[in-house]
Amino acid sequence: MATMHAVRAHERGGPERLRYETAPRPEPAAGEALVAVRAASVTAGELDWDATWTDSFDGSGHDRTPTIPSHEVSGVVTAVGPGVTTPRVGDAVYALIPFVHDGAAAEFVTLPADILAAKPRRLDHDTAASVPLAALTVWQALARHAGVTPGRHVLVHGAAGGVGSFAVQIAAALGAKVTATASARDAAFVTGLGAERVIDYAGSRFEDEVSDVDVVFDGVGGDTQNRSWSVLRPGGMLVSIVSPPDPEIARAHGARGLFFVVEPDRTGLEAVSRLIDSGKLMPKVDRVVPLTETRAAYEALEREHRRGKVVIHVADEA
Numbered sequence: 048m049a050t051m052h053a054v055r056a057h058e059r060g061g062p063e064r065l066r067y068e069t070a071p072r073p074e075p076a077a078g079e080a081l082v083a084v085r086a087a088s089v090t091a092g093e094l095d096w097d098a099t100w101t102d103s104f105d106g107s108g109h110d111r112t113p114t115i116p117s118h119e120v121s122g123v124v125t126a127v128g129p130g131v132t133t134p135r136v137g138d139a140v141y142a143l144i145p146f147v148h149d150g151a152a153a154e155f156v157t158l159p160a161d162i163l164a165a166k167p168r169r170l171d172h173d174t175a176a177s178v179p180l181a182a183l184t185v186w187q188a189l190a191r192h193a194g195v196t197p198g199r200h201v202l203v204h205g206a207a208g209g210v211g212s213f214a215v216q217i218a219a220a221l222g223a224k225v226t227a228t229a230s231a232r233d234a235a236f237v238t239g240l241g242a243e244r245v246i247d248y249a250g251s252r253f254e255d256e257v258s259d260v261d262v263v264f265d266g267v268g269g270d271t272q273n274r275s276w277s278v279l280r281p282g283g284m285l286v287s288i289v290s291p292p293d294p295e296i297a298r299a300h301g302a303r304g305l306f307f308v309v310e311p312d313r314t315g316l317e318a319v320s321r322l323i324d325s326g327k328l329m330p331k332v333d334r335v336v337p338l339t340e341t342r343a344a345y346e347a348l349e350r351e352h353r354r355g356k357v358v359i360h361v362a363d364e365a
């Protein structure tokens with residue numbers, strides 16, 4: 048049996064469960080591609096999700112341990128299963144991996160070929176691996192669900208975060224006027240991403256300073272979501288990636304509310320690649336660590352302030 052190096056957890060738990068070890072190398076089934084991983088990304092909270100440990104999102108499915116975390120990948124296709132025509136062996140690709148599958152903290156990963164998109168040409172693999180989850184979440188929120196078009200006013204909550212930093216850039220790339228909430232220490236960073244105005248979430252109340260917003264992108268939830276209805280214009284939309292908006296409150300404000308969970312999506316990632324290759328979207332990587340340091344990377348997520356993603360470098364270019 049062919050083997051590989053991987054980071055796995057044999058029992059459910061936090062970063063302390065992760066071990067760097069030898070594991071069976073997967074083989075592509077029909078419709079799948081085998082990707083030689085160059086880089087993967089880690090996501091806060093991932094080890095708490097049922098999907099990381101079972102084959103369902105609510106924990107009702109089968110135990111998948113030992114599991115491999117890190118569901119964003121950039122790498123090179125090394126084999127394809129029956130029926131796969133795109134991508135081809137040798138293609139540089141990136142993807143969001145379904146959360147109920149093994150992730151990419153490993154030398155190889157198999158995944159459905161139809162969710163792989165061509166890696167942005169401008170980016171190396173480490174930077175490309177930081178893109179799929181955050182960029183697809185924002186693309187699906189703003190382009191697919193909210194239909195943001197040029198001239199719209201978008202308010203982004205949590206604008207300095209891993210997802211929010213993409214929301215500011217993608218909203219601006221779609222031609223929107225962007226107002227953002229962030230901490231005062233992140234104001235210059237968020238302005239640099241394309242926000243016309245940054246409101247310090249700790250020092251002021253955004254609802255006193257902004258109005259007639261077409262779309263609220265809610266990357267914070269809770270009280271921030273509740274206070275957002277009053278800034279929307281009639282018919283405006285609040286899209287939350289944190290918690291479902293109350294439909295009755297939405298109706299009372301003559302607005303729409305939506306919560307969704309990001310899905311793997313080749314078409315969306317291809318649109319993201321075009322934004323990156325045309326210079327309209329630049330991912331922010333906080334730090335890059337080797338595969339052997341994956342556990343420390345998850346530990347750091349739990350306690351440190353970051354600007355952008357933490358990336359696991361798995362292998363150099365061949």
Ligand SMILES: NC(=O)c1ccc[n+]([C@@H]2O[C@H](COP(=O)([O-])OP(=O)(O)OC[C@H]3O[C@@H](n4cnc5c(N)ncnc54)[C@H](OP(=O)(O)O)[C@@H]3O)[C@@H](O)[C@H]2O)c1
Binds near residue numbers: 211248289307
């Ligand atoms: N539904 C989906 O498909 C989906 C996909 C991806 C992520 N998510 C969720 O989206 C959320 C954000 O993820 P992330 O990776 O971007 O997290 P993150 O990197 O930790 O960013 C959160 C940002 O929000 C800021 N913040 C905290 N309180 C705020 C407030 N009251 N007003 C404005 N900004 C505030 C934080 O600033 P400080 O550092 O100053 O606290 C930080 O910059 C998480 O809950 C995550 O689970 C959902």
